[in-house]
Amino acid sequence: MYKLSACSSMPCGISLPPKIVLGSLRVHKQGNGRCTNVPRNVNLEKLQNNYLFPEISKRELQHMEKYPNAKVISLGIGDTTEPIPEQISLSMANYAHALSTAEGYRGYGAEQGNQALRKAIAETFYKGVAIKDTEVFVSDGSQCDISRLQLLLGSKVTIAVQDPSFPAYIDSSVIIGQAGDFQDKTGRYQNIEYMQLGPQNNFFPDLTITPRTDIIFFCSPNNPTGHAATRKQLQQLVEFARDNGSIIIFDSAYATYISDDSPKSIFEIPGAKEVAIEISSFSKFAGFTGVRLGWTVVPEELLFSGGFPVIHDFNRIVCTCFNGASNIAQAGGLACLSPEGFQAIRAVIDYYKENARILVDTFASLGLEVYGGVNAPYVWVHFPGSKSWNVFAEILEKTHIITVPGSGFGPGGAEYIRISAFGRREHIIEASWRLEKLFSKGKSPLLTV
Amino acid sequence: MSLMNNLSTSMISSSSSAFLAPVSFNSSRTQSVTVSLKSINIVKCVATPQEQQTAAYKTNVSRNANIAKLQAGYLFPEVARRRVAHLVKYPNAQVISLGIGDTTEPIPDVITSAMAKRSHGLSTLEGYSGYGAEQGEKALRAALASTFYGNLGIEEDDIFVSDGAKCDISRLQVVFGSNVTMAVQDPSYPAYVDSSVIMGQTGQFQKDVEKYANIEYMRCTPENGFFPDLSTVARTDIIFFCSPNNPTGAAATRDQLTRLVQFAKDNGSIIVYDSAYALYISDDKPRSIFEIPGAKEVAIETASFSKYAGFTGVRLGWTVVPKQLLFSDGFPVAKDFNRIVCTCFNGASNISQAGGLACLSPEGLEAMQEVIGFYKENTKIIVETFNSLGFKVYGGQNAPYVWVHFPGRSSWDVFSEILEKTHIVTTPGSGFGPGGEGFIRVSAFGHRENVLEACRRFKQLYN
DSSP: OOOOOOOSOOTTTOOOOTTOOGGGOOOOOOSOTTSOSOOOOHHHHHOOSSOHHHHHHHHHHHHHHHOTTOOOEEOSSOOOOSOOOHHHHHHHHHHHHHTTSTTTOOOOOOTTOOHHHHHHHHHHHSTTTTOOGGGEEEESOHHHHHHHHHHHHOTTOOEEEEESOOHHHHHHHHHHTOOOOEETTTTEETTEEEEEOOGGGTTSOOGGGOOOOSEEEEESSOTTTOOOOOHHHHHHHHHHHHHHTOEEEEEOTTGGGOOSSOOSSGGGSTTGGGTEEEEEESHHHHSOTTTOOEEEEOOTTOBOTTSOBHHHHHHHHHHHHOOOSOHHHHHHHHHHTSHHHHHHHHHHHHHHHHHHHHHHHHHHHTTOEEEESSSSSEEEEEOTTOOHHHHHHHHHHHHOEEOEEGGGGOGGGTTEEEEEOOSOHHHHHHHHHHHHHHHGGGOSTTOOO | OOHHHHHHOOOOOOOOOTTOOOTTOOSSSOOOOOOOHHHHHTOOOSSOOOOOOSSOOOOSOOOOHHHHHSOSSOHHHHHHHHHHHHHHHOTTOOOEEOSSOOOOSOOOHHHHHHHHHHHHHTTSTTTOOOSOOTTOOHHHHHHHHHHHHTTTTOOGGGEEEESOHHHHHHHHHHHHOTTOOEEEEESOOHHHHHHHHHHTOOOOEETTTTEETTEEEEEOOTTTTTSOOGGGOOOOSEEEEESSOTTTOOOOOHHHHHHHHHHHHHHTOEEEEEOTTGGGOOSSOOSSGGGSTTGGGTEEEEEESHHHHSTTTTOOEEEEOOTTOBOTTSOBHHHHHHHHHHHHOOOSOHHHHHHHHHHTSHHHHHHHHHHHHHHHHHHHHHHHHHHHTTOEEEEOSSSSEEEEEOTTSOHHHHHHHHHHHHOEEOEEGGGGOGGGTTEEEEEOOSOHHHHHHHHHHHHHHHO
């Protein structure tokens, strides 16, 4: 487990050896007037490291300092690289200009989002599954929505996550106080149910051995494994949730990358409206990673145990802890969902999917176990018997390519590396070439065969 | 379908925001407003929805007890609801909104051009940017530091850019957690109290005193110059302090803030200082808590572009967490705030940030001051009106809010009377806390002609 070196300044009169994890330190204020008397949030103390992706960034920077002339290729953080289609950025530019006019100026918007956009989202993504615009809440992105959902649910619920999974589910759970302590031995936080995913179970958890939790986070297509759950699997999941009275939080951020007929929304499954919330995002769909736009669907049918509608409380959170997504971003979102806009975006998605295909081919041709890359812009490569941070470091050192070590997504990712397919085509091709050099003919000690 | 038309009709939300404006109409032109009755349905925040006793499937997940503590009859949904009901009753009324503090004047060109430019840039290879730093773009952080904290020793990396103060308040609550106590001014902006309840820091609402248990309410009245008597205030971990104040408009003096900082120091407390209206100050009152020596060790400051640049819809703000601010175990608060920002947030919109940077250029600053000046002139007109009518009027000097006293009267009754008789929406003071009872808040955001017309109507009503 990678440990973050402690911040080196401890002005309360204590000096630390640099490698101590601050979370384990208890400093007693000995009348030194420079500390407040406000206790640190114990939940934040439980967090083991930095959030995963800033840590990857940090390693990238360190590497660039070490090799200032290296052409580093970032296939780590899933950051989109291709320009946004013109008609979409034009609509945002026009909206911005209009804010300088009396007719076009807008102040506060509804916290739930612009009505036309809510409608467009309902009609575009939930056609045929009867989700209403009033059940759609526009946001500034899934990472924020996940935390708002945690605020909604509070500290007394239990959660299950896929293992491996997007780290924000676990981290936000720890922060809000749902989790117990981290156990070094297992690499897991107590009180969180980790549903193992692997080739052995087709990347779908064995629900017959999964204990009940209040909440089940489920991302499909999955980050990081790339697996899209089948209709049958999702039916099982919905049934499992129904039997247990649980709520599924379904993350469909990568739905538009699906190549086959895997469901794009949990609401394609009958009965899901009574057991599920769905979150999604314009980030990977439209290159809006910096523009910031997403949405959450809370069906009216979803009720707490006493019969209270979840949507009512979520609305309260949205109104109290948020103030709406940027109106300019929302204007862009609306343009994305026009027929022309959607078509232009499809072309960009296809570009990334072609990247993914190239990467999958590369690893497959090297005889490595490769997963994902078909229904998601992530390729999940297995290095049996290895430690993912070591593989990460080796790849970085020898090929100047940033990836993400699988254990950053949970102990289930321990022997895997995630490679993101977001990048300029020439970089993807260059990266493939470098990886071929590294792994071919068994040159790398990482290959155990 | 016209983008602008669509964006002009929005659902009336059950907001607890101090600033929500139902955007059904936002100009001085009278429009017959089509209020979708369907959109009213979702606004059920007032009455707690009946728990469904039917055969409807229920999950086995308990409702968050903290959210259950929140009072259904919250201020802004109720204001919005009454406004809607009024419009239904008088469909041809020319309603003037001086309730929710929503900006109305267009954003200066220099700022929107920068945002348009950034948008266009996103369609080019050189100009495209994906994820930005969660803490904000470097240039903007640097500009904020030099513009607002130039000689106060606050550095670029002490500043965290956000999508607004309201969101920052909740993120700060997430940092602090449920095991801290807090104090608020009474009256004050409702998000401090509500976010505290949601976080689990409070007890139940006590109807007889209209306060949540476990929150320290620091009464601010004309008698104490709208600054709490700190000698009667119990120690809490966190002290929310807004100056210039929403809703009273009072700006604390240097001396008062010095006492506040000393109070925090003595008690080992952390001040969360809301400076969203600082640029409305007309005299020499401090604009930042960090003007007070020692504040860096006891205070966080939150601020916003909303009321400076009309960015209420664009969404941009910032929070300053000095490196010197430490928890009781010596751990820097900024590190935990950074962790929250990285995990629970993903940065303010890059386009909004481009706008923010333009706001802080010399031309942008000048343009912002003009718009602020416009609203300040509105405020002056409103103050003069109520003064001339013989009311006791507070605020309006250093903030875009006028706090009018109606002694012995229920603020909701006054609100209703004004709405009924003049078709003007205001905000009843009791919505900001029990200390607001007997007061009405009149916001100065509006087109000049609306403000003038409103004042004419006030004069008619109260003469």
